[in-house]
Amino acid sequence: MVVQLERPVEVYTTNLVSDTMMYTYTFDSLPLQRGGLFGPVTLAYETWGTLNAEGDNAILITHALTGSSHAHDVERPDDPKVAWWNPLIGPGRPFDTSRYFVICSNILGGCAGSTGPASIDPHTGRPYAMDFPVITIRDMVHAQRRLVEHLGVRKLAMVAGGSIGGQQALEWAVTYPELVGKVVVMAATAALTAQAVAFSEVERQTIMADPRWQNGNYAPGEGPTTGLAIARMLAMITYQSEETMEMRFGRNLPDPCRSDGVSSPSHYPDLGTRFDVENYLYYQGASLVRRFDANSYLYISRAMDLYDVSEGYPSLEAALRRLTSKTLFVGIRSDFLFPAAHVRWLAERVRAVGGDAQYIELDSPHGHDAFLKEWDQMTAALIDFNRQP
Amino acid sequence: MVVQLERPVEVYTTNLVSDTMMYTYTFDSLPLQRGGLFGPVTLAYETWGTLNAEGDNAILITHALTGSSHAHDVERPDDPKVAWWNPLIGPGRPFDTSRYFVICSNILGGCAGSTGPASIDPHTGRPYAMDFPVITIRDMVHAQRRLVEHLGVRKLAMVAGGSIGGQQALEWAVTYPELVGKVVVMAATAALTAQAVAFSEVERQTIMADPRWQNGNYAPGEGPTTGLAIARMLAMITYQSEETMEMRFGRNLPDPCRSDGVSSPSHYPDLGTRFDVENYLYYQGASLVRRFDANSYLYISRAMDLYDVSEGYPSLEAALRRLTSKTLFVGIRSDFLFPAAHVRWLAERVRAVGGDAQYIELDSPHGHDAFLKEWDQMTAALIDFNRQP
Numbered sequence: 128m129v130v131q132l133e134r135p136v137e138v139y140t141t142n143l144v145s146d147t148m149m150y151t152y153t154f155d156s157l158p159l160q161r162g163g164l165f166g167p168v169t170l171a172y173e174t175w176g177t178l179n180a181e182g183d184n185a186i187l188i189t190h191a192l193t194g195s196s197h198a199h200d201v202e203r204p205d206d207p208k209v210a211w212w213n214p215l216i217g218p219g220r221p222f223d224t225s226r227y228f229v230i231c232s233n234i235l236g237g238c239a240g241s242t243g244p245a246s247i248d249p250h251t252g253r254p255y256a257m258d259f260p261v262i263t264i265r266d267m268v269h270a271q272r273r274l275v276e277h278l279g280v281r282k283l284a285m286v287a288g289g290s291i292g293g294q295q296a297l298e299w300a301v302t303y304p305e306l307v308g309k310v311v312v313m314a315a316t317a318a319l320t321a322q323a324v325a326f327s328e329v330e331r332q333t334i335m336a337d338p339r340w341q342n343g344n345y346a347p348g349e350g351p352t353t354g355l356a357i358a359r360m361l362a363m364i365t366y367q368s369e370e371t372m373e374m375r376f377g378r379n380l381p382d383p384c385r386s387d388g389v390s391s392p393s394h395y396p397d398l399g400t401r402f403d404v405e406n407y408l409y410y411q412g413a414s415l416v417r418r419f420d421a422n423s424y425l426y427i428s429r430a431m432d433l434y435d436v437s438e439g440y441p442s443l444e445a446a447l448r449r450l451t452s453k454t455l456f457v458g459i460r461s462d463f464l465f466p467a468a469h470v471r472w473l474a475e476r477v478r479a480v481g482g483d484a485q486y487i488e489l490d491s492p493h494g495h496d497a498f499l500k501e502w503d504q505m506t507a508a509l510i511d512f513n514r515q516p
Numbered sequence: 517m518v519v520q521l522e523r524p525v526e527v528y529t530t531n532l533v534s535d536t537m538m539y540t541y542t543f544d545s546l547p548l549q550r551g552g553l554f555g556p557v558t559l560a561y562e563t564w565g566t567l568n569a570e571g572d573n574a575i576l577i578t579h580a581l582t583g584s585s586h587a588h589d590v591e592r593p594d595d596p597k598v599a600w601w602n603p604l605i606g607p608g609r610p611f612d613t614s615r616y617f618v619i620c621s622n623i624l625g626g627c628a629g630s631t632g633p634a635s636i637d638p639h640t641g642r643p644y645a646m647d648f649p650v651i652t653i654r655d656m657v658h659a660q661r662r663l664v665e666h667l668g669v670r671k672l673a674m675v676a677g678g679s680i681g682g683q684q685a686l687e688w689a690v691t692y693p694e695l696v697g698k699v700v701v702m703a704a705t706a707a708l709t710a711q712a713v714a715f716s717e718v719e720r721q722t723i724m725a726d727p728r729w730q731n732g733n734y735a736p737g738e739g740p741t742t743g744l745a746i747a748r749m750l751a752m753i754t755y756q757s758e759e760t761m762e763m764r765f766g767r768n769l770p771d772p773c774r775s776d777g778v779s780s781p782s783h784y785p786d787l788g789t790r791f792d793v794e795n796y797l798y799y800q801g802a803s804l805v806r807r808f809d810a811n812s813y814l815y816i817s818r819a820m821d822l823y824d825v826s827e828g829y830p831s832l833e834a835a836l837r838r839l840t841s842k843t844l845f846v847g848i849r850s851d852f853l854f855p856a857a858h859v860r861w862l863a864e865r866v867r868a869v870g871g872d873a874q875y876i877e878l879d880s881p882h883g884h885d886a887f888l889k890e891w892d893q894m895t896a897a898l899i900d901f902n903r904q905p
Contacts, residue, residue, distance in 0.1 A: 261788035321761040335782035393724035399650040
């Protein structure tokens, strides 16, 4: 196993990855899907477990919009809040670190250690900001390939991810079929719906309309906090479902203990009253602002919108015919951002062109976010998938 | 029939109500549901048809968030774009102006001739702006009652409306059961879901976060155009459905003829590309800004959120037990803002306490907006409802 600790990592925020052994790998340049060479590129990553001599027991975990390389926390392996797929990773767990070398890297465009819009452009000495190129899911995957090669991986036993991470897993299967044994595509589809693109664009507009955004040229810590908080409020609605919000909040007023000190992004007083659901969204908005870069949000959410697995191929079928990996598609009953019917449809299309695709559905009220919540159902599905040859 | 033309009407914009014979009625004060007396109150209204000597052939039409009194246009009665329920109103139509005296007034809090936040507070000589009181659907209905009495109406043969207009219709039936013969509650429920409140609050935050909002104290024509346009973008998503947006836009790029001159609210260049759905939403956002007051948007959308038919009664059942009108509840299959299941549930609750409630569902992919689109289905349902004793 080759792991090169290049330098202490400066991440956008430190509260997310405290006590974390994070590494970086930097390479000179990456050809981008939309044209041009971009570089240098640094990817921040973490690994758990040990790579075998054959270099074929690696699992790559791919993260979602505001995620990071911190999918697992060895110090607190049972706390789902300190690492985003924590309960699924570890000895004896679906991503079994006693047998596999599990890798998770912050995506290209991110702000948790990898090169993104907040990184310093070595040619100018200033952050890239909106001079960062438009990147795609395919670009993220190409960069990840460079990383896994650097780590000595000859073949990935599995690539797995949810949401934008699911798009990456699918893209791995299509772009590098010979390098991937199994693939788990969770809560992701061949391409976003018009509705999902629309929500995504409203989120970006709230960021770009904030005068503190300054065409992206804000100083660190002085970004469009209001716009990003509102974007997050909207995103949180789309990550949940009518059903789960009704169960959780209904028309309740907030517990005074919970609303104390929580302010709306605009800071204007409540109009008549404050509902618990509003208070929750204010809290979530303020919380993201502390840990995420607004320009990264713009670029990664745009990559999500632009993703179309068939891009560059004569047809969707031609793209899917490339898949040779054993693939598990996981839909979520109540997901309206990546509707389960579309995930199922994609699995059927893969089978229709001769691919080995299975589909299961998480029976969850939690909407898109179920891929970060339904530990028991995900564990069962993944262990079953692992057992298959 | 008593109709008093008080003065030429100044509306927030004129493009909506050109060639319209709009009247106003002003009364001194209105006790508000949340306390206090507010006044003077002016309601702008239009009427079609003639009130009979008994004063009992009137139909009150109640409008939605950004609507106006211009439900019908006698000059262009066949164009659904020039008046919001145009095809349903006229001789021989469901709201039959050869038999009924049809009234539609701009709601309290509106900006199309009635008293709202943009109106001049006579005590200060300046617009009310955010000194406008928090108003409720019940307040709107109380104001409408004053208007219909002024017009000589002794009993309303029918009250009908969709969305916030449906909330008003329901509130009429509960507050003034003795004054209403039949009621049509379309695409409205007993109270909004947590998800709908959440969307609504995101919309308000985008308005209030716009620096041009200035705590509501903007000069006419200098308001938060960016914030209001983004709010409208989001609202338009919630008025439609995943299904209809997919059919209409999919992942198409815009026709160059349609995108020419259309800019995003932030005016920042497209990130990689522009999807047709984005272009459409930009257009809709810019379009609302030209005809609607941002503070009105805040107050009316908040009234929608706050609405709970049971408020002030010991229980929902106690409120619904007051209904003596014959009631038609109309749900829309694809509506996710006011889900059909909730409309149906409300009709069942009314029946459960002995009320005369029917439920029908518009089989439409168009989401909430179907109540402004599905003319044939609505006509059929309303004519059938009219025929019943």
